Amino acid sequence: MGALTEAMMRLQGEIGAWRHERVVLQRDLVRQTEERRTRASALRAVFARDRAGAHRAWFGPTLSERRAAEMHQQQLTAKAQREHEHQQQLAEEAHAQAQREHEQQRRAEEAKAKTRQEQQSPAKAESRTQEHNPAKPVPETAARPSVAPLAQAQRPSLKGSKKH
Numbered sequence: 001m002g003a004l005t006e007a008m009m010r011l012q013g014e015i016g017a018w019r020h021e022r023v024v025l026q027r028d029l030v031r032q033t034e035e036r037r038t039r040a041s042a043l044r045a046v047f048a049r050d051r052a053g054a055h056r057a058w059f060g061p062t063l064s065e066r067r068a069a070e071m072h073q074q075q076l077t078a079k080a081q082r083e084h085e086h087q088q089q090l091a092e093e094a095h096a097q098a099q100r101e102h103e104q105q106r107r108a109e110e111a112k113a114k115t116r117q118e119q120q121s122p123a124k125a126e127s128r129t130q131e132h133n134p135a136k137p138v139p140e141t142a143a144r145p146s147v148a149p150l151a152q153a154q155r156p157s158l159k160g161s162k163k164h
Helices: 002-059 063-120 122-131
Strands: none
Touching: none
């Protein structure tokens, strides 16, 4: 009985080891399969990109690519237009502000010059008002007589002036 028991024990150990080996092998096959699927998918993506690039090189962009490019260009144009309008508005505001400041500065300088002038020579300011002389009226004798139509009675008669 010892040899039979020993053989059965050995066979049971081998069966257990082979079962364990089978489980490990199955897990290893599943892992390798997933790795190969991932690599095959990546390789297919590379081939698809290369094929699309070759198609684009030979035939130009596809309709959807052209539409996408046009939409992108329109978006860029609209964005640039908005930016240009914004910059133009800022420039106009800055120009208007500069004009207001310049006008205020000019008025301040005029006011300073006026006060300086009044302080330096008050007599000149009075003489200026006296220098202005209004136009003198013209005497009646020199005036041109008004022209009025002659009365009906004073008109010379034209009847009978023609000789027949």
